[in-house]
Amino acid sequence: GFVWESPWGPSVPGLTEVMRSHSLLQVAAYQWFVSVSCALAFPIVCPTARYLELRYEELIAKPEDHIRHIQQFLGDQYDSEGVLERVNIMAGGYTWRELMSPEELSDVEAIAGHTLRLLGYQ
Structure with a gap:
């Protein structure tokens, strides 16, 4: 064990x-x-x-929309390409x-x- x-x-x-x-x-x-x-x-x-609530399933379903929303919430201006790439890698296509x-x-x-x-x- x-x-x-x-x-x-x-x-x-x-x-x-x-x-x-x-x-x-x-x-x-x-x-x-x-x-x-x-x-x-x-x-x-x-x-x-x-406060920003973000659900994993929603992020995986529409990563571009949610990354943009997070950027707006934070007031940050940064290149989201690296973040989007990571989100796409994490999307396993199965449920726990x-x-x-x-x-x-x-x-x-x-x-x-x-x-x-x-x-x-x-």
């Missing part, structure tokens, strides 16, 4: 405890759940802050669900199912 040496990824509350008793997939699902929950709460907690067993899907559902449905994932 996988041996944890130190926490990785987003630093989320309770991560060390979760790492002691859960699989790598469950830890990743927990990190995703906490990170996305915080991102969804941000505009409520900090209503005057500038296709890579998991029914048991793994059940683990993810138990941890992050409500948030996945809230965001429109099925």
Whole structure:
């Protein structure tokens, strides 16, 4: 099995405890759940802050439109060709669900199912 040496990824509350008793997939699902929950709460907690929500699937579907939107949001003027090339490389053409067993899907559902449905994932 996988041996944890130190926490990785987003630093989320309770991560060390979760790492002691859960699989790598469950830890990743927990990190995703906490990170996305915080991102969804941000505009409520900090209503005057500038905030741009970007969904991976939307970026992959229309990279030029979303890169342009990000540039406008940031007020930056830079060549987006390198960014677009990276986005196109990242677009794998599969969904994460296709890579998991029914048991793994059940683990993810138990941890992050409500948030996945809230965001429109099925």
